Amino acid sequence: xxxxxxxxxxxxxxxxxxxxxxxxxxxxxxxxxxxxxxxxxxxxxxxxxxxxxxxxxxxxxxxxxxxxxxxxxxxxxxxxxxxxxxxxxxxxxxxxxxxxxxxxxxxxxxxxxxxxxxxxxxxxxxxxxxxxxxxxxxxxxxxxxxxxxxxxxxxxxxxxxxxxxxxxxxxxxxxxxxxxxxxxxxxxxxxxxxxxxxxxxxxxxxxxxxxxxxxxxxxxxxxxxxxxxxxxxxxxxxxxxxxxxxxxxxxxxxxxxxxxxxxxxxxxxxxxxxxxxxxxxxxxxxxxxxxxxxxxxxxxxxxxxxxxxxxxxxxxxxxxxxxxxxxxxxxxxxxxxxxxxxxxxxxxxxxxxxxxxxxxxxxxxxxxxxxxxxxxxxxxxxxxxxxxxxxxxxxxxxxxxxxxxxxxxxxxxxxxxxxxxxxxxxxxxxxxxxxxxxxxxxxxxxxxxxxxxxxxxxxxxxxxxxxxxxxxxxxxxxxxxxxxxxxxxxxxxxxxxxxxxxxxxxxxxxxxxxxxxxxxxxxxxxxxxxxxxxxxxxxxxxxxxxxxxxxxxxxxxxxxxxxxxxxxxxxxxxxxxxxxxxxxxxxxxxxxxxxxxxxxxxxxxxxxxxxxxxxxxxxxxxxxxxxxxxxxxxxxxxxxxxxxxxxxxxxxxxxxxxxxxxxxxxxxxxxxxxxxxxxxxxxxxxxxxxxxxxxxxxxxxxxxxxx
Numbered sequence: 001x002x003x004x005x006x007x008x009x010x011x012x013x014x015x016x017x018x019x020x021x022x023x024x025x026x027x028x029x030x031x032x033x034x035x036x037x038x039x040x041x042x043x044x045x046x047x048x049x050x051x052x053x054x055x056x057x058x059x060x061x062x063x064x065x066x067x068x069x070x071x072x073x074x075x076x077x078x079x080x081x082x083x084x085x086x087x088x089x090x091x092x093x094x095x096x097x098x099x100x101x102x103x104x105x106x107x108x109x110x111x112x113x114x115x116x117x118x119x120x121x122x123x124x125x126x127x128x129x130x131x132x133x134x135x136x137x138x139x140x141x142x143x144x145x146x147x148x149x150x151x152x153x154x155x156x157x158x159x160x161x162x163x164x165x166x167x168x169x170x171x172x173x174x175x176x177x178x179x180x181x182x183x184x185x186x187x188x189x190x191x192x193x194x195x196x197x198x199x200x201x202x203x204x205x206x207x208x209x210x211x212x213x214x215x216x217x218x219x220x221x222x223x224x225x226x227x228x229x230x231x232x233x234x235x236x237x238x239x240x241x242x243x244x245x246x247x248x249x250x251x252x253x254x255x256x257x258x259x260x261x262x263x264x265x266x267x268x269x270x271x272x273x274x275x276x277x278x279x280x281x282x283x284x285x286x287x288x289x290x291x292x293x294x295x296x297x298x299x300x301x302x303x304x305x306x307x308x309x310x311x312x313x314x315x316x317x318x319x320x321x322x323x324x325x326x327x328x329x330x331x332x333x334x335x336x337x338x339x340x341x342x343x344x345x346x347x348x349x350x351x352x353x354x355x356x357x358x359x360x361x362x363x364x365x366x367x368x369x370x371x372x373x374x375x376x377x378x379x380x381x382x383x384x385x386x387x388x389x390x391x392x393x394x395x396x397x398x399x400x401x402x403x404x405x406x407x408x409x410x411x412x413x414x415x416x417x418x419x420x421x422x423x424x425x426x427x428x429x430x431x432x433x434x435x436x437x438x439x440x441x442x443x444x445x446x447x448x449x450x451x452x453x454x455x456x457x458x459x460x461x462x463x464x465x466x467x468x469x470x471x472x473x474x475x476x477x478x479x480x481x482x483x484x485x486x487x488x489x490x491x492x493x494x495x496x497x498x499x500x501x502x503x504x505x506x507x508x509x510x511x512x513x514x515x516x517x518x519x520x521x522x523x524x525x526x527x528x529x530x531x532x533x534x535x536x537x538x539x540x541x542x543x544x545x546x547x548x549x550x551x552x553x554x555x556x557x558x559x560x561x562x563x564x565x566x567x568x569x570x571x572x573x574x575x576x577x578x579x580x581x582x583x584x585x586x587x588x589x590x591x592x593x594x595x596x597x598x599x600x601x602x603x604x605x606x607x608x609x610x611x612x613x614x615x616x617x618x619x620x621x622x623x624x625x626x627x628x629x630x631x632x633x634x635x636x637x638x639x640x641x642x643x644x645x646x647x648x649x650x651x652x653x654x655x656x657x658x659x660x661x662x663x664x665x666x667x668x669x670x671x672x673x674x675x676x677x678x679x680x681x682x683x684x685x686x687x688x689x690x691x692x693x694x695x696x697x698x699x700x701x702x703x704x705x706x707x
Contacts, residue, residue: 002022002023003022004021004022004023004026004228005020005021005022005023006020006021006022006224006227006228007019007020008020008021008220008224010216010217010220012036012212012216012217012220013153013164013165013212013216014164014165015036015125015165016036017034017035017036017216017220018034018035018036019032019033019034019035019134019137019220019224020032020033020035021033021137021141021224022228024042025044028044028045028046028138028142029046029047029142029143029144029230030044030045030138030139030141030142030143030144030230031043031044031045032134032137032138032141033134034130034131034133034134034137035130036122036125036126036129036130037122037124037125038120038121038122038125039118039120039121039122039125039126039127039130040070040118040119040120040130041116041117041118041119041127041130041131041134042116042117042119042134043114043115043116043117043131043134043137043138044114044115045112045113045114045115045135045138045139045142045144046112046113047110047111047112047113047142047143047144047233048110048111048112049110050110050236051108051109051110051235051236051238052109052110052111054292055109056238056295057109058101058104058105058106058108058109058112059109059111059112060097060100060101060112060113060114061111061112061113061114062093062094062097062100062113062114062116062135063085063093063113063114063116064085064089064090064092064093064096064116064118064128064131065085065089065116065117066082066085066086066088066089066118066369067082067118067119068082068369070118070119070120070121070127070369071121071369073369086366087402087406088366088369090399090402091402091403091406092116092128093399094399094403095132095179095181095189095191096114096116096128096132096135096152097114098188098189098508098509098510099132099150099152099181099188099189099510100114100135100136100139100146100148100150102188102510102511102513103146103147103148103150103183103513104145104146105145105235105237107237107239108145108235108237108238109235109236109238110235112144114135114138114139116131116134116135118131118369121369123167123168124167124168125165125167126154127369128154128179129152129154129179132150132151132152132181133151133152133217133221136148136149136150136151136152136217136221137149137221137224140221140222140224140225141224141228141229141230142230143230143231143232143233144232144233145232145233145235146232147513148183148221149183149218149222149225150181150182150183150188150213150218151181151182151183151213151214151216151217151218152179152180152181152189152213153165153179153180153209153212153213153217154166154178154179154209155179155205155206155208155209156170156171156174156175156176156177156178157174157175157194157197157201157205158170158173158174158175159173162204162205162208164208164209164212175194175195176192176193176194176195176197176201176202176205177192177193177194178190178191178193178194178202178205178206178506179191180206180209180213181213182209182210182213182214182514183218183513183514184214184218185214185516186513186514186515186516187206187210187508187514187515187517187520188510188513188514188515189508189509190206190494190506190507190508190520191507191508192505192506193410193411193504194414194502194503194504194505194506195414195502195504196414196460196498196499196501196502196503196504197502197503197504198502198503199502199503199524199525199528201502202503202524203517203520203521203524206520207517210517238293238296240293240296240297240300241287241290241293241297244283244290244293244294244297245297245300245301247283248279248283248294248297248298248301249297249301249304251279251282252275252278252279252298252301253301253305255275256275256301256302256305257305258271259271259272259275260272260302260305260306260317261317262317263317263319263326263347264348265348265436265483265484265485266389268317268485269389272302276295276298279294280294302485302489303488303489306485306486306489306490307470307490310470310477310479310490311470311472311475311477314477316479316486317483317485317486318347318483320481322477322478322479322480323479323480323526323529323530324480324481325346325481325530325533325534326346326347326349326481326483327345327347328344328534328537328538329343329344329345329538330342330343330344330345330445330446330538330541331343331449331542332449332450332453332542332543333453334352337553338354338356338551338553339354339355339454339550339551339553339554340354340355340357340450340451340452340453340454340455340551341353341354341355341450342445342446342447342448342449342450342451342452343446343449344442344445344446344449344539345442346438346441346442346445346481347436347437347481347483348434348435348436348483349434349435349436349437349438349439349442349483350432350433350434350442351430351432351433351439351442351443352431352433352446353428353429353430353431353443353446353447353449354428354450355426355428355447355450355451355453355454355456356426356427356428356429357424357425357426357454357456357550357551357554357555357557358424358425358427358555358600359424359425359555359557359588359598360376360419360423360424360425360557360590360592360598361425361588361590361598362425362427363375363425376419376425376426377412377413377425377426377427377428378409378425378426378427378428379405379406379408379412379428379429379430379447380397380405380427380428380429381397381401381402381404381405381429381430381432381439381440381443382397382401382429382430382431383400383404383432383435384431384432387432387433387434387439388435404430404439404440405430405443407440407444407495407497407505407507408428408430408440408443408444408447408464408497409428410497410504410505411444411462411464411497411498411504412428412444412447412448412451412458412462412497412504414459414504415458415459415462415504416456416458416459417456417457417458417459419559419596419598420559420596421457422456422457422557423557423558423559423598424456424550424555424557426451426456428447428450428451430443430446430447435484436483436484437466437481437482437483437484437485437486437487438464438465438466438483438487438493438495440464440495441464441466441495441497442464443464444463444497444505445462445463445464445534445539448461448462448463448539449542449543451546452543452546452547453547453551454546454547454550454554455549455550455554456550458546460499460500460501461499461500461535461539461540462497462498462499462504463497463498463499463531463532463534463535463539464495464496464497464498464531465480465481465495465496465527465531466480466482466487466493466494466495466496467479467480467492467494467496467523467526467527468480468482468486468487468490468491468492468493468494469490469491469492469512469515470490470491471491471512476519478492478519478522478523478526480526480530481530490511491510491511491512492508492509492510492511492512492523493508493509494506494508494523494527495507495508496523496527496528496531497531498527498528499535500532500535503524555600555601555602556600556601556602556603556604556607557598557599557607558598558599558604558607558608558610558611559596559597559598559599560597560599560611560614560615561595561596562591562595562597562614562615562618563595563618564593564594564595566595566617566618567593567595569617569618569646570591570597570617570618571591572646577617577645577646578591580645581610581613581614581645584610584613585599585601585606585607585609585610585613586601586602586603586606587599587600587601587606587607587610588600588601589610597614599611613644613645616644616645616647617644617645617646617647619644621644621647621681621687622678623678623679623680623681624678625678626675626676626677626678626694626697626698627643627644627675627677627678628643628673628674628676629641629642629643629644629648629673629674629675629689630642630671630672630673631668631670631672631673631674632648632670633670634664634665634668634669634670635664636653636664637652637653637664638650638651638652638653638655638656638664639651639656639664639667639668639674641674641676641689643676643689647687648687649676649678649686649687650686650687650688650689651674651676651689651690651691652688655679655688655689655690655691655692655693656668656691656692657691657692658692658695658696667691668691674691675691675694675698676689676691676694677689677690677691677693677694677697679693
């Protein structure tokens with residue numbers, strides 16, 4: 001029945017990779033199922049027959065769709081079905097989008113959709129990498145114009161050894177979470193989170209990932225394409241008219257140079273606006289209904305000027321040297337009442353990050369495909385329209401905002417203290433106040449300042465910086481700390497976050513077909529020097545270490561640990577014990593399944609007293625221990641004393657005093673607090689107490705201390 005069904009197999013990083021085509025989704029331009037271990041990802045690519053009118057960009061949409069059935073889960077919530085994409089799905093879509101986008105024709109305006117659907121998940125085999133490989137295969141065998149293929153791989157660092165496609169156990173121990181995408185000759189995308197990994201180790205890991213892709217994936221996809229690939233369709237090009245571009249260049253080249261030659265984005269826009277109006281006024285009558293083409297010519301002319309300055313003269317629009325960073329400034333503690341705040345300014349890019357501390361129960365719950373079900377440290381990034389001088393309504397975080405927040409979170413995560421050392425949930429919010437390039441890296445710097453201002457004992461300060469690139473044939477050159485116009489007209493945004501010791505995060509965006517190892521090495525080396533400068537000369541001069549205590553407005557947290565088999569005693573029947581503790585000490589208490597207890601309150605003394613009470617609840621009574629207890633019942637033969645929450649024993653009338661006692665009430669009454677000593681515990685766990693022995697022991701210790 002399925003005459004076009006084909007199955008292809010290869011070995012990739014020690015496991016079999018299986019690709020099946022021609023059986024499902026026959027109406028897509030290209031489709032495949034990729035199986036690796038027991039992970040299965042289906043990828044479909046489709047393109048519109050005609051270009052979308054009225055746009056000046058290539059309309060590519062990339063979606064990574066998680067189906068919770070793939071992990072044997074039923075979605076939470078009332079509807080019990082998948083809703084909006086998870087943050088991880090959005091980030092995966094971006095990771096796949098970035099390496100495939102530069103390989104489409106730049107003058108194509110047909111809509112293209114790439115949809116990766118996760119059908120089954122093996123925890124040891126990454127569905128994200130299979131989605132990237134599946135996208136490359138589906139595009140390669142389709143009739144959609146695309147200059148691939150590319151391949152993807154994940155790389156770890158376990159016990160100092162580089163591991164390709166690490167399994168779940170290796171990922172848990174890895175000091176590196178690196179994703180590399182590359183073609184036959186060059187690396188096209190890098191995404192990394194790392195535990196202060198050295199430059200040399202990072203470069204080696206990137207190269208090893210690239211080598212495995214070149215050896216296994218690229219020839220495999222080329223072979224599939226040779227067997228079943230379709231002929232690429234013809235599309236209507238939107239390339240600008242050469243004569244029109246020449247005329248606009250002749251009229252406006254020198255004026256464009258003048259407009260761009262400033263370090264102030266506002267001045268640049270003020271100069272460009274009347275010039276654009278002047279160009280349209282002259283050429284609109286001659287080229288009716290081609291306003292969009294004229295705008296494209298103006299864009300290309302600006303791009304030509306910026307790139308020629310860089311390549312031919314080593315000149316930047318703001319007059320800086322290629323390795324020179326824009327003016328920097330940093331401040332902390334600029335907001336009252338909040339738990340921590342930091343403001344970082346680089347040129348006309350400015351980011352304010354605010355830290356909020358809360359109980360561990362405020363951690364974010366995750367409903368996704370992997371085993372992670374909560375996140376204690378959260379980083380959110382906001383990019384309002386006013387930050388770029390635009391008058392439009394904010395629509396909430398989009399993919400870019402989610403991606404930039406995740407990058408800053410990844411950069412700082414290795415230095416966040418463990419919950420056992422700092423029992424708080426931590427939320428950072430980076431507000432972009434002004435944007436002229438590299439706001440994500442300014443977020444990293446501002447967040448380090450804010451964390452230290454909040455008294456979070458981070459392991460090391462982290463700074464972020466970006467490196468740009470301009471290429472022309474075999475010629476290339478890099479520049480540090482790119483501003484918006486250099487990012488816009490350049491070929492690369494290579495972002496690196498790290499400490500004095502090493503790299504904690506990398507994100508590389510490209511507009512060309514890839515980077516050579518030499519370019520990657522230079523980018524990493526130049527960003528290393530820049531981030532050390534930013535740390536030492538700016539950030540650490542504002543605040544050189546975390547404040548010794550958390551802000552006075554932050555909740556006070558303490559933690560302790562109880563045996564797992566004693567958790568029930570702390571909670572009590574129907575939660576009575578824990579509710580009483582919360583009420584008595586004015587705290588909030590969270591207990592996890594491992595017996596970790598987190599106390600959150602506004603008064604440290606009350607929190608400490610609560611911990612003492614909890615320890616008393618779970619303690620195992622021992623003969624000879626002395627306690628202060630409360631009389632809870634009086635009988636003719638003795639008094640029952642609660643010496644710890646939920647624990648009581650009896651003081652026989654003969655053990656009340658070191659003399660004969662006629663009535664229990666002569667010594668104590670209901671509700672009185674008395675000192676008692678455990679003198680026996682029978683086989684049934686009943687506890688015998690003595691007041692007279694407790695008093696005798698206390699008196700004896702007093703005399704010993706006096707002597």
